[in-house]
Every structure is written in C-alpha cells, then in structure tokens.
Amino acid sequence: MAAGAPWFMALFGRDSLLSSYMALSLDQNLALGTLQTLARAQGRKVDPITEEQPGRILHETRFGLDFPLARGGGSVYYGTADATPLFVVVLGELSRWGIAPDAVEALLPHADRALEWVEKYGDRDGDGFVEYQRMTENGLLNQGWKDSYDGVNFADGSLAKPPIALCEVQSYVYAAYVVRSHFAHEAGDLKAVEHWCGRAAALKEAFNERFWLPERGWYAVGLDGDKRPIDALASNMGHCLWTGIADRDKAEQVAERLLSPEMFTGWGVRTLATTMGAYNPMSYHNGSVWPHDNAILATGLMRYGFVEQAQRVATGILDAAETFGGRLPELFCGFDRDEFDAPVPYPTSCSPQAWAAATPVQLMRALLRIDPWMSHGQVWVAPAWPARYGRLSIHNIPLAGRRVDLEVDGASTRITGLPDDVEIVQQPRRPLSPAPNHHDQRSGPDMPSGPGSP
Structure with missing residues (x-):
C-alpha cells in the first residue's frame, strides 16, 4: 500500500506495517502481502549511502526522478529505527488470526534476521536499547515516526541530538522479543523461549529504570546521544501501553497525562x-x-x-x-x-x-476488545462499546478460514460462525507478556498476551 496522497505515494515500511495491523479485522491478506513484500526487500549488506544493513526493513521506496539524489542514489532507503521490530510484531499478530500458517512460518527466518539487526546494528553501543543516527548527510535526521527535523525535543524546546533511543522503539523491540518467545513456545523450543523471555524481561526492567521520570510522572521521549532523558511530555509514551512494556504502577500516571x-x-x-x-x-x-x-x-x-x-x-x-x-x-x-x-x-x-x-x-x-488466538483455539471478546453508538452488527469477519458474524447490543454479545472447537473468552485481553518457559508451562485463557503474540 502507498502511505498517502499526494506526498507519499510509495511503500513505507512503518506506515504499511501499522496500517496492515490496524486493518487486520477486515483483511489479513493485506498484512501477509505487506510482510512478504518487505521481506523481499529486507537488507542484505551494509551500505552507508542508502543506510541498508543486514536484516533491516526499509523506510521507503521511491522511483521518481529526484529521489535518488535526495536519498543517496537508490530507489530503496532504509533509514528508520522502528520498521524492523514492527515487522516481527505484525507477523506475530497475523499468526494469532490463523491465516495461512505455512506462509507465516515461511516469514519466520526474516523475523529472525530482523532481530539480528536489532541486536547487532540497532543497539549501536551495546546498552540494550536501539538507537538511531543517520549514516549519511542525505539521510533522515530523526528516524522514528516523528521524523521531521524538529520532531524530537526536550521540554524546553531544544532539539535532541543523536544517537537517539526513542521510547516507542524500545517498546516495539520488547513486543518483538515477546512475539519470538511465543513462536518458540509453539515450536517446543524451550531454549529459545528462555532466551527471548530473558531478553524481554531485561529490556522491560532497564526501560522502566532509565526512561521513567518520577519527578514528572511520565516516560521520556527517549535518550539523547549523551544518554540524557529527553524530558518532553509527548504522545510517544502511549505506544508503551500498546506493547505492554510500561510497568503497571506507572501506567495510571501515563493515562492521566495523555x-x-x-x-x-x-x-x-x-x-x-x-x-x-x-x-x-x-x-x-x-x-x-x-x-x-x-x-x-x-x-x-x-x-x-x-x-x-x-x-x-x-x-x-x-x-x-x-x-x-x-x-x-x-x-x-x-x-x-x-x-x-x-x-x-x-x-x-x-x-x-x-x-x-x-x-x-x-x-x-x-x-x-476482540482478540483472536487461533493456535490456542480462543477468541477474546469483552466489548466496551459506547452506548452512544447503539447496536452494532458486523458480518463476514475473516478468521481462521471462516467468516464470522459479531453482534453487540448493550451488554449482550454474540459471535456466530466460529468452529465448534474455538472457545470464546469473555474477558479483556491483558497486556503483553512473554510466553511461558519450562518453569511455567501455563497456556490458555489465563495467560497474558498482547500485540503480536501468536
């Protein structure tokens, strides 16, 4: 898909991944096609001009006459910090919907290459956080979703200097680790489960220690090149609720601030x-x-x-x-x-x-609050549908090869068309959590999950 008209009629990694994620309840094939397309263009070599690196997911493709001059001489530019972990997150979420398991499995090596990029190239200094700094003067100065030149700044308005570790990028990396732990769990690879659970737990602990500003009551937008917290009150921290990296004892203050x-x-x-x-x-x-x-x-x-x-x-x-x-x-x-x-x-x-x-x-x-988990034979649903919108009927939701109908009328919720062996879990899905390891083999409706967890 193109990012937007008229200025961004091109494939953008971050935009296409998030758009595909948000459209999953209408069409999972869009996410599958997006992942396959991005996988074909996944970075293979180190090229400072286009900012390509092995395993990196592209930022944008352009084929106009002026783009090669603006972005280093190629039609594909890789300068973004968030598309690569988001690739893994969306793959995990797609798996939850139960579409084309073989096609999803075929993309898992690309997810592993993406995680290799995170740890080898994304984490530039080995501190456990993914930072960005452009490799060419023609590249983007800021490489998160707020990628304008002044999009990352301190509370006093001064601009943050790279390398910059954005809070939402760390949250996507956390989600990617959790996704990989669930894939490993379903494959019965307990050693990999322990590895990815450990990575997720370490990142979450370090993130909440380094990014939380107790005197302000919000998360820093990021850490700048001197590892100083970028202390502006911005919407970025809301993404940390989406992925579950935020400690619960801090989440209430985040909600109040937002x-x-x-x-x-x-x-x-x-x-x-x-x-x-x-x-x-x-x-x-x-x-x-x-x-x-x-x-x-x-x-x-x-x-x-x-x-x-x-x-x-x-x-x-x-x-x-x-x-x-x-x-x-x-x-x-x-x-x-x-x-x-x-x-x-x-x-x-x-x-x-x-x-x-x-x-x-x-x-x-x-x-x-509808979230499928087809590999576990469950659909979580607990509507918080505002009364102002009245009765809602949705027909032909694609789910695990079926077409499902959903009706919400006040406190009443009805889902029809699911296979008999799929359980409807009438409670909200809790935030993201790593898969159980060999010390904790729980599975089922009481096991927390989140965006991207298979």
Whole structure:
C-alpha cells in the first residue's frame, strides 16, 4: 500500500506495517502481502549511502526522478529505527488470526534476521536499547515516526541530538522479543523461549529504570546521544501501553497525562503538550493530532484497563472523522475542541492516508476488545462499546478460514460462525507478556498476551 496522497505515494515500511495491523479485522491478506513484500526487500549488506544493513526493513521506496539524489542514489532507503521490530510484531499478530500458517512460518527466518539487526546494528553501543543516527548527510535526521527535523525535543524546546533511543522503539523491540518467545513456545523450543523471555524481561526492567521520570510522572521521549532523558511530555509514551512494556504502577500516571488538558484536545491526543517549549498546534509533530497515533494510544489504554480514557480518545477521533466527511486526514491541528466547532485542518495533510484510513477500524476493534488466538483455539471478546453508538452488527469477519458474524447490543454479545472447537473468552485481553518457559508451562485463557503474540 502507498502511505498517502499526494506526498507519499510509495511503500513505507512503518506506515504499511501499522496500517496492515490496524486493518487486520477486515483483511489479513493485506498484512501477509505487506510482510512478504518487505521481506523481499529486507537488507542484505551494509551500505552507508542508502543506510541498508543486514536484516533491516526499509523506510521507503521511491522511483521518481529526484529521489535518488535526495536519498543517496537508490530507489530503496532504509533509514528508520522502528520498521524492523514492527515487522516481527505484525507477523506475530497475523499468526494469532490463523491465516495461512505455512506462509507465516515461511516469514519466520526474516523475523529472525530482523532481530539480528536489532541486536547487532540497532543497539549501536551495546546498552540494550536501539538507537538511531543517520549514516549519511542525505539521510533522515530523526528516524522514528516523528521524523521531521524538529520532531524530537526536550521540554524546553531544544532539539535532541543523536544517537537517539526513542521510547516507542524500545517498546516495539520488547513486543518483538515477546512475539519470538511465543513462536518458540509453539515450536517446543524451550531454549529459545528462555532466551527471548530473558531478553524481554531485561529490556522491560532497564526501560522502566532509565526512561521513567518520577519527578514528572511520565516516560521520556527517549535518550539523547549523551544518554540524557529527553524530558518532553509527548504522545510517544502511549505506544508503551500498546506493547505492554510500561510497568503497571506507572501506567495510571501515563493515562492521566495523555488525557490531561495539556494533551487531550477533545478531538484526540496531541503529539506534544501545550506546556512544552516546542509546542505549536499547527506544527507537523509538535502539537498536532495524528489519528493513527490516537488509535495506538486508545488500544494501549484499553489493554491496561483504562476503559473510560480509551473511550474518550476513540470517540474524539471518530467525532473528528465525521467533520472530515468520513475521511480522516493524516493529521489535523491541535487546537482545543472548545475553541472551534470542528478540527482545524492541517493545510498539507495527506488525504487519503493509509494509517489514518485504518484508524476507525482499529478504534472499533479496541472498543470491542476482540482478540483472536487461533493456535490456542480462543477468541477474546469483552466489548466496551459506547452506548452512544447503539447496536452494532458486523458480518463476514475473516478468521481462521471462516467468516464470522459479531453482534453487540448493550451488554449482550454474540459471535456466530466460529468452529465448534474455538472457545470464546469473555474477558479483556491483558497486556503483553512473554510466553511461558519450562518453569511455567501455563497456556490458555489465563495467560497474558498482547500485540503480536501468536
């Protein structure tokens, strides 16, 4: 898929992966095709000009006349820190839906190559965190999803200098480790289970020690080149709820900050709080509202049990969608809802745009709290469907080779079309957790899981 029109009519690794993830409840073949396409272009050699490295997933492909000059002479550019772990996360999530097990298994060596990149090239200094720093002056200065030149900054507005370890990138790496532990568990490879569980546990412990700012009550956006916490209050930390890397005793403060007046506009959560030095509601990454960002935040809030907060974020974005005629743009300005009766458009926003288009689908899934785990013969469902939307019927959801119908009417939930041997678990899925190792062979509905866990 292309990232968006008119500016990004090209394949982007991060965008296509997150868009495919958010569209899973409609079409899992999209995620499968995306993973296969990215696997074919996975890095094989070290090339400082294009920033290619073995195992790395591309940032973007371009075939226009000017792109080779702008990005080092090739049609594929690899300068991003997050697409590679996200590749593994989406592969695990696809496995949960039960589509094409042989095709998913065929992609597992590419996931292993991605994890090799994480540990050999992503972690530049061996401190356990994945950092980025461009390899060429023509490359992107910032290589997370907020990739504008000023997209990563301190609370006082000063720009962070690379190498930079972003909080959301560490959370994706954590999720990737957990995914791999579940693949190993299902293969009966207990040695690999122990390895990946250990990697996940060590990263989670180090992350919560180094990135948490107790005096502020939020996670740092990242660590800069001097390993200083980048202390701005930004939306990045919401992704840490999505993957489960955030300690539960810190999650409540994260939720409070995300829904504070400084962050929440009424139409969605800003990328940067109004109290920060770089805040500008009309900027690209420093105070605007991005629908896909909010879909991830809402999913994370719901997974930690912050139902009311997740509903507020979801309904705010869906209200904004109505004002845009049903087509959410890439982003819109971060003015408060009580200032304007409709979101203020961002003048050069892409529309249509892939992950913005997928956002309402993911918000619906988050509100329904529906999560399949086909390898365990389970579907978790515990709707937190807002009463304002009334009765909901969805027909022909593709799931494990079947077409399933779902109906939600108040407190009543009905799923039809599932195979007889699939259990419906009527409780919310808990946040991400590694697979059980040989010391703990639990499996089934009481075993925590999260995004990407097979």
